Amino acid sequence: MQGLFTILSKEIKVALREKLIVTLGIIIILLLGVALYAGYVSYEQQQATITKTKKEKRKEWLNQGDKHPHIAAHYGTFVFKPKTILSLFDFGLDAYTGTSVYLEAHFQHEFMFRPAQDHSSMIRFGELSAALVLQILVPLLIIFLAFASFTLERESGTLKLLISQGVSFHTLTWGKILAYCIMLMAILLPFLLGILMLSITGIESEAIPDVAVRVLLLTTFYGIYLFLFISLAVWVSLKSSTGRNALLTLLVCWIFFTILMPKTVANLSESFYTLPSMRLFKAQVEADKLNGLDGKTPRSVRMANLERKYLEEYQVDSVQQLPFNYEGVSMQAGEEFGNQVYDYNLSQLRGLFQKQNRLGSIASLINPFLSVQHLSMALSGTDMHTSIHFEEKVEAYRRELIRKMNNDMAQNSEYGEFYGYKAGSKLWQEIEDFSYETPTAFTILENYKLELASLFLWVALILGLISYANRKMKPLNE
C-alpha cells in the first residue's frame, strides 16, 4: 500500500512539472467554464422567449372572442419545446430537432424550423458544449498525460530499478491510474460543483422531474468513460516499447473513436436506410387521406358509409333529424381518419429513423465515445427519444383539443348553421394549457441498453487486459 502512495505522489509531482500538461489542464478548466456559461446564456435566452411566447399564445387562445368551434380549431395554437436545464451542459440534438409546432385541425404540422437553419453555415462545425469538452478534449488530455507513464520509466531505465526493488507491476499500474484519476478529479471539481449548483437553482421552472438523479448518473457515466481512457492509456504505455509508439497508438485510437467512426457510422446508416423527401412524405399522407390507406376507399365512400351508419342507428331519414349536429360528428370522423393515416405514415418514418439510430447503438458497443455521447444526451433530455416523447405528447394534446371543439359543435349547433353558432371563452378555458414533462431518467435509459452494456463491457475488457499484462510483464529481460 505504501508503494502505491509513493508512486501516486511521484506521478502527480512529475505531471505538475510538465508545462504542457499544466497548460492543457488550465485550458480545459477554462473551456468547461466558458462552455457552461455560454450554454447558460443561451438557455436563459431561449427559455425567456419560450415562456413569453407561451404566455402570449395562451392569452390569445383565451381571448380569441366568440367564434365557431371549428374556426377556433383552425385558428389553433402554437406549442414550444421547453429547454431542459441540463441542455446547457449537453446541447445534443436541440439545434437539429424542431422547436415549435402549430396545432391545427386536420393537419399534423411537422415540427418546423430547426434552429440550425437560423445560423450561419459554420454551425455544422458543432457547438462548444461542456459535454463536447468532456467527451473529446479531456480524453486527449488523458492521452498526453499518460502516454509516457511506462515508456518513460522504461526508456530512462527506472523501470528496472523499481522492479528490482520489489515493486510489483500491479502496484505500479494502479498507482499510476489512481494518480491520473485524482489529477482529473481535481481539474473537473470546479466544473462538477458548477453544474450541481446550476441544476439545483434552476429546478423550479423545470420540464425535467429528476434533475438530481440525472446529474448523478451523468457523473457516473462520464466517470466510467474517463476512467476507461486513463486505463487504456496506461495499458498502451505498458505494452509499448517507446513513448512515440504509445502516443501514436493512442492518438490513432482517439481520432478513430471520436472523429472518424461516429461520422462514418452516421453516413453509412443514412445510405442503408434512405429517407423520403419531406414533399414525398407529405404527398403520401395526402394521397392516403384522399384514397384511404388501402388506396381503394376514397373520402366520398367513407363519408357515405358514416352517414348510413348514423341514419340506421338513430332510425331517421336524414342527418338533419339527428339529435345533434351531424357536421360535428363527420368532422371528428374525418379527423380520426386523418390521424390514422398520419400515424401510419409517421410510424413508417420513425421506423426508418430507428433503424438508422440502431446502427449507432450497435457501433457504440465497440466505441465507448458513442455510448457516453448517447447516454449524455439522453440524461440531458436532448436526445431523439425525449424529442419523440415530446412530439407524441403534443399530438395527443392536439387531438384532444380538436375533439373537444368538434364535440361542442355536435352538441350545441344546428345542422348547416356554420356561421350562426358561436362558442365563447367558457369553451376555450376547458382546454388546459399545454405543459410538458420529460420521462424519468430510468424510463429513458431503457432505450439505451446497448450503450450501458458497452460501458460495462469496456470496463471489464480494460481491467482484464491490465491484469493480464501485469502478470505477463517481464521488464528485466528487455
Place this chain on the structure above:
Amino acid sequence: MKKKSSYINRYEFISLVRQRWLQFLILILSALVLFAVLNGKQRVDQRLSDIQSAQEAVAEKDSIGVILLDSIEAGFTVNVPRWYMPDQPNVMGYSYLRVAAMPPDEMAIIATGQSDIYTHYVKPNMYGESFELNYTELSNPVQLMFGSFDLSFVLIYLLPLIVIAFTYNILSQEREQGILQVIASHPVSVFRWLLQKALMRYLLLSGILVVLLFAILSFAGVSLVEDIGKSLTFIFLTLGYLLFWFVLACLVNLKGQSSANNAVWLIAWWIFLVLLVPSSVNQMANSLYPVPSRAKLINELRVVNAHAEEKADELLEGFLRDHPELAGFEGGSVGWQEYFATQDLIKSEIQPVLDEYEIRLKQQQDWVDQIRFISPALLLQSSFNEISGTSTRHYEDYRQQVSDFALVWRDHFLPMIFRGEKFTKEMMPGLPEFEYQPPTSYRLTAANMLALFIYCAALFMVGAFWSSQTKTNLLTQ
C-alpha cells in the same frame, strides 16, 4: 549546390518508399476521398431526382389542365367541380403551380453545407405569404448532428492529421538518429535542409492529392474542367491549406523537441484550429447575435392576420386607391379584392418583424464572416460552402428569389381575377417560370485564398527567424 539538393530529394524519396509511407498515403487518401465523394454524389443525385420528379408531376398536371381547357373552350361540360376548373385564374394560381427549384451546383459534391437541412424545391401559390413556406427537409437529427462525411470533412479535418503523421518527426527523427549532426557538419544550413525535405514531401502529397481528386471526382461525374475558375479555386485552396499545415509542422520541428513532443504540439494545434475555434465561434455568434426563431415570425403573422381580417372592408378602399388599375371592372369579384387587400396589409405590418429576422441573421453571418480569418479551417469551410453553393447565404438568397417569384406569380393572375377574365389554353405557355440564379461569391473565396497564403508566409518567416536564432540548440538538444 544543385547536385546536393537532388541527392537529398532522392534519398528522401527512396526512404519514404522503403518505409511504405507512400503506399500507405495513397491507400488511405484514396479510400477517404472515394467514400466522401460517393456520399456527396448520393446526396446530389437524390436532390436532382427529387426536383425532376416534382417537375414531371407538374408537366403531367399541366397536360391534364390543357385537355380540360380544350374541352371547356370547345363548349363541352367537364366533370370537374368548380374549384378545380382551370379556366378560373384563381384555380390556376392555386393548383397549377410551377416548381421553384434550386438545382445543385456542378461542385455541390464537395461540401454538404446546409443542403441536408433544406428542401430544394417549393411550389409557391398565389395565396398566403412566401415567407410562410417551409423549407425544412426531412432528416434524422442524429445524422445532422454528426454531419456529413463529405469531401470538405476529409480535406479540412483529416488531411491535416495525415500531414501531421507525415511530418511530426521530419527533423526530430534525424536528430534522434544522430543524422542531424552529420548534416550540420556539411556546408548546408539546417533550415534550408529541412525546407528541402518538407518541400519534397509537400509536393509529393500535393501531387497525389490532386491526381486523386481529379480521378475520383471525374469518376463521380464531376468535371473539373467545366468551370475551370471554380476548380482551380478549389484546388488552390486545398493546396494552400495543405501548405499551412506543412509549414506549421516544420515550425514545431524547429522548436527542437522530441518526436513525441512534436506530435503532442501538432495535435494540440489541430484541436485548437479545427475543433475549438470553429465551435467557439459558433457559440459566440449565437450568444452575441441570437436570431429570433422563425416560429415567432409565423406567430406574429397570425396575430396580424386576425387583426387584418376584421377590418377588411376599410382596407379594400385603401387598396383600390393604391391600385386604381384593378378597380371598377364589371364581373370582378369584391371578395377577391378584399382578400388581396388584406394580404397587402398583412405584409406591410409583418415587414418589421421580417426585417428584424433578416437583419439579425445577416449580423450573425457578417460577424462569422469577419472572424473566419482566425482559423484556416473556417476559411476553407466557408470557401467550400461557397463553391458548392450550400452555404446558409445561398439558401437565404434562394428563399428571396422564391419570394420574388411568388409575387410575379400572384401578379400574373391578379388582374385576370379582378377583371373576371377566364384563363385560356393559349395562356398556358406564357405562365411565369422560376429560374434559380446562383449568387456569385468570387470576392469571398479570393479573400480566403489570400488569407491562407498570408498565414503560410507569416509562419514561414517565423521559421526563418527562429532557425537563425536557435541554430546551435537544434543540434545539441
